[in-house]
Amino acid sequence: MESINPVTGEPLDEYETHDTDDIDTALSNAETAFDDWSQQSIAHRGTLLQKTAERLDERVEEYAELMTREMGKPIEQARAEVKKCAWVCEYYAETAAEHLQDEVIESDPDARTLVSYEPLGPILAIMPWNFPFWQAFRFIAPNLAAGNVGLLKHASNVPGCALAIEAVLEDAGLPEGVFQTLLISSSEVDPIIEDDRVAGVTLTGSEGAGRAVGRKAGEQLKPSVLELGGSDPFVVLDDAPIEATAERGAFARLQNTGQSCIAAKRFIVHDAVYDEFVDAFVDEVEALTVGDPMDEATDIGPMARPDLREDLDDQIERTLDAGAELLTGGEAVDGEGAYYQPTVLTEVPSDSAAATEETFGPVASVTRVSDEQEAIEVANDTDFGLGASVWTSDLDRGEAFARRFEAGLCFVNELVKSDPRLPFGGVKNSGYGRELSRHGIREFVNAKTIWVQHGLGEGETGDDSYAGVE
Incomplete structure (x- = not known):
C-alpha cells in the first residue's frame, strides 16, 4: 500500500x-x-x-x-x-x-x-x-x-x-x-x-x-x-447580515478544500438579498489562497487524489452544459498536484449534477428563491439529509426554519460541524x-x-396470573 x-x-x-x-x-x-x-x-x-x-x-x-x-x-x-x-x-x-x-x-x-x-x-x-x-x-x-x-x-x-x-x-x-x-x-x-x-x-x-x-x-x-454523503443546504434569508454570512459561507464550503460531507454545498438565497450575497460570496472565495498546504498562509490545498479532481471537473462540466452560469473558477490548476480552482456556479438547474449529486471539492452552487417557503422546499429537495444551516437576524425565525429541515444536523447562523457533546448523523x-x-x-x-423481583420467599410461587403473558 x-x-x-x-x-x-x-x-x-x-x-x-x-x-x-x-x-x-x-x-x-x-x-x-x-x-x-x-x-x-x-x-x-x-x-x-x-x-x-x-x-x-x-x-x-x-x-x-x-x-x-x-x-x-x-x-x-x-x-x-x-x-x-x-x-x-x-x-x-x-x-x-x-x-x-x-x-x-x-x-x-x-x-x-x-x-x-x-x-x-x-x-x-x-x-x-x-x-x-x-x-x-x-x-x-x-x-x-x-x-x-x-x-x-x-x-x-x-x-x-x-x-x-x-x-x-x-x-x-x-x-x-x-x-x-x-x-x-x-x-x-x-x-x-x-x-x-x-x-x-x-x-x-x-x-x-x-x-x-x-x-x-x-x-x-x-x-x-x-x-x-451530504449535499448540505446553506439558506440565506432576506434579513441575514450579508457580509458576515458570506464570509462564513466561504469557509463552510471550502474548509478541507471542500472535501467534507458536512460542507455547505447548495447555497439557497432569498431574492431580496441574492445579488448582494453573490457579490460578497464571490469576493470571499476569490480572496482565499490556494497553495502548498504546509504554508501557513494557504487556505485551500490540493484535492486528495487526481481522480477525485477529475470527478469534480466532470460534475462541473455537466452542470454548465445543463445551463448553469460560471462566476469564478471552473478549471484544474496547471502544474503539479491535484489542485482545482475554487468555483462558484449560479442558475444551477434543479436536475443538474451540482444540485443532485454530492460535490466533494471546492465548488459551490447558488440558487435564487422568492420566499421562505420556496427556500425550505429547495433545501429539502435532495436525497441527502446530513446537515443544513439557515442564516437570519431573527433567531426565533431561524430556529423555526431549522425545525423544517430534513436533516440530522441543523444550525442557525453557524456552519455545520461536529461536537463531541452532540449527536452526529x-x-x-x-x-x-x-x-x-x-x-x-x-x-x-x-x-x-x-428485572429483580422482590418478596418471592421459600415456598412461594409468586403471582400465578400468567394468562396472556408473552
Whole structure:
C-alpha cells in the first residue's frame, strides 16, 4: 500500500498490507482482548483515554504534518483536527460513566427494574481519508470507553495516519488487541463483517459503500452505523447580515478544500438579498489562497487524489452544459498536484449534477428563491439529509426554519460541524445511527433489561396470573 503526496504526485512511503492470516490473527486478538477489556471499569478505560488525549496534544505538529503530507489538508486545519481528537478522548473519559450508568425504570411495585448498557465485542470501523484522524477517533473514543474493542480499515491513501493512530493508543497504554489497524483493500471487508468474532460495523463514506456495508451487516444480523454523503443546504434569508454570512459561507464550503460531507454545498438565497450575497460570496472565495498546504498562509490545498479532481471537473462540466452560469473558477490548476480552482456556479438547474449529486471539492452552487417557503422546499429537495444551516437576524425565525429541515444536523447562523457533546448523523441517503454524545456511545451496546423481583420467599410461587403473558 502506497501513500502519495497530492501536492507533487510523488510517492511518500510504501506499507506492507495484511494478508488473510494476519486478519485472522487480528480477529482472534480482538476477541481475546475484549474478554478482559469489557470487564475493566469505565474509570480505568477513561484513564487510558485521557492518556491518549495527552499523547495527541504532545504530538500535534507531528500528526498534523502527516495528515497534510498524505491527503493535502492545510496545516492549520490539520493541527485543529489533532486537537479535536484529544478533545473527544477527554470528553468520553469524563462522561462515559454518566452516559452508561444503569437506568432505573419504575415498573412493577414489587420489583427493581433497570437497563444496563453493556458492550458487544469487536467493532469494525471503515473510515475515509478526508479527516483521517478525526473520523477514526470519533469512533474510537466512545467505543473503547463503552468496553468494545476496535478494528480499523482506513482509506488506502492514508496508511501512515492509520498506523499512527494505532501507535498513539498503544503508547497511551491500551492493552494489546484493544485497537488494531488493518491495512487491507475494500474487497477484504465482507469476510470480516461475516466473521462471528465481529459484533458490529460502522462506516463513514459514500452512499454506495454504505449500501454495500449495510446490506452485508443486515445479512449477518449485526448492528451498523452509516455516516454517508451530504449535499448540505446553506439558506440565506432576506434579513441575514450579508457580509458576515458570506464570509462564513466561504469557509463552510471550502474548509478541507471542500472535501467534507458536512460542507455547505447548495447555497439557497432569498431574492431580496441574492445579488448582494453573490457579490460578497464571490469576493470571499476569490480572496482565499490556494497553495502548498504546509504554508501557513494557504487556505485551500490540493484535492486528495487526481481522480477525485477529475470527478469534480466532470460534475462541473455537466452542470454548465445543463445551463448553469460560471462566476469564478471552473478549471484544474496547471502544474503539479491535484489542485482545482475554487468555483462558484449560479442558475444551477434543479436536475443538474451540482444540485443532485454530492460535490466533494471546492465548488459551490447558488440558487435564487422568492420566499421562505420556496427556500425550505429547495433545501429539502435532495436525497441527502446530513446537515443544513439557515442564516437570519431573527433567531426565533431561524430556529423555526431549522425545525423544517430534513436533516440530522441543523444550525442557525453557524456552519455545520461536529461536537463531541452532540449527536452526529443523518437521515435519508445520508445514512442512519448517531456518533458522539450519549447517543453515539450507546450505538454498539446491549441495552439489557434486568428485572429483580422482590418478596418471592421459600415456598412461594409468586403471582400465578400468567394468562396472556408473552
